[in-house]
Amino acid sequence: MEVTNKYITINTHIEGAPQESDFELKAAALSLSVEPGSNDVIVKNLYLSIDPYQINRMKSFSSSQKTSDFAVGIIPGQAIDAFGVGRVVASGNPKFEKDDLVAGVISWGEYSVVGGATMLNKLDPMGFPLSYHVGILGFSGLTAYGGFFEVCKPKKGEKVFVSAASGSVGNLVGQYAKLFGCYVVGCAGSKQKVELLKEKLGFDDAFNYKEETDLKSTLKRYFPDGIDIYFDNVGAEMLEAAVANMNAFGRVAVCGVISEYTDKRKRAAPDMLDVVYKRITIQGFLAADYLNVYADFLSTTSDHLRTGKMQVLEDISQGVESVPSAFIGLFRSDNIGKKIVQIADD
């Protein structure tokens, strides 16, 4: 059987904030069967994870492209791989059978042809909606869990600050931190998001950074006793302000620096005197380094979901055509929670 596979490409390398015109919806005939002897897996894509880090792959050059398998540069005109959930249509790989649910690296399109399939796994939905496996039970969840517990090494009662706190990872970090017994303040970019953090997710406090002119003073107001842990998703001035307000032996987990991704001139220049005298640790990390806690993460998080202790914040667009606008919206902080595109019904 042959279908027309619609997929998204970039027209050109992207250096600043992404625009609709940077993307193109392409269509190509695709045979839904695998050649004898091939190891390929053909996946019908169901849900795609839309993540800010992909912008670094779309640049003509970024130091990020050299340092990690899944951060390699994206070539204009070619399919764009991304984390997602799908169903196997045909498989030459003995690990997979037709109709298997899978999670892993698929692509921004209706179908994915996955060669080798080293980054694809069978998915047991465990009774949860499939979209959960793209976000809270997927890489966003592992990023939050590994970053908070393994990088930040929290102690009960510590004061935690989370930026982009209504984003895919931030909202989960805040929830893990609250459940663990920390005091948690988040920042976000709208009144609605701030309300949501306080009302729905149980943050101790939250503020709209767009209404603040002096972030150092703002954080001083929200943390009169200082910050012990800063989970950084944005970089730039916010990182500087957090370091200035940090307590002795404070820890910064640098998960992402979205404000620096689309503006090279934006750079955090934290006061290194603070770093020395307060013995601050600033540590970058990738979720892939914490696969050792994956089983813990999955059982803890699914328990919290079943008992209603964690809330799911999803922002789902429909159809492959919506991928570019979903992605572009990340850099305009349009999304509330995990940005997902549903490509097809389960």
Next chain:
Amino acid sequence: MEVTNKYITINTHIEGAPQESDFELKAAALSLSVEPGSNDVIVKNLYLSIDPYQINRMKSFSSSQKTSDFAVGIIPGQAIDAFGVGRVVASGNPKFEKDDLVAGVISWGEYSVVGGATMLNKLDPMGFPLSYHVGILGFSGLTAYGGFFEVCKPKKGEKVFVSAASGSVGNLVGQYAKLFGCYVVGCAGSKQKVELLKEKLGFDDAFNYKEETDLKSTLKRYFPDGIDIYFDNVGAEMLEAAVANMNAFGRVAVCGVISEYTDKRKRAAPDMLDVVYKRITIQGFLAADYLNVYADFLSTTSDHLRTGKMQVLEDISQGVESVPSAFIGLFRSDNIGKKIVQIADD
């Protein structure tokens, strides 16, 4: 018995690079006996440690002053406490007797009156010159040892970069790293220092940063396979260049940022994309946090000295009058190795 005690004070808070005119030599009568019931210890100062961090204590404000007992602000006109070695002249404290050798917090003067004496200890010179106990066997040594082994957590064969490598701490870090089995490159500010690093201290390579225009390219040249550990004593552009050249899971120990101490506008703005994707850890530290390895440090280092495996790099000036110029010289990189002032004969 009463003497005239000459000591050094600051006239005013110092905001930029220190000048001779910022300091004053004062003299005051001092009785060399303690009142009955007093806990004071009167110490005849012999050797004083001259350290760059003191400049942060001399500012009208520095965030450093809030965060550590020995980093509190210095008040103009008052005695300036500092690490050193001396001999007890009189003691009301049962821990000390007349003629005991002591090491710890004394002051920039000929005599120190130490109240409480919680930061003073009896000194066993172990057959080494007393000056060693101010530098290589004192806090400079512990800083290098704790910083390198506990903060950097080196593995044999790793590539280590040390800035201010002929300075009090840097020269020891390089030597520890070589003895441990790392590849070590240092930078310093003169041809003579560079030669010394390579010829006398056994660094694998060294360069004069003043002759380089693009530090990122310079480090690429000296570390074609990347840097695993950067021991930072200077901050600013050098820190940025080191992060750019770092390998995955690289570690930066921030010991000091001398180029930022006297120029607030100088700030390192390392590329946080590198920090994230290369999972770099940037960690500030103070030697005082590593007293748990003090015994190890002392036995290891004294063994290395006895077997001739470590070299001692001292730069000793004579007399209390020379303290200001010795201190000022640190910020002009006049010193080669540990800067010490000998106040009196042993």
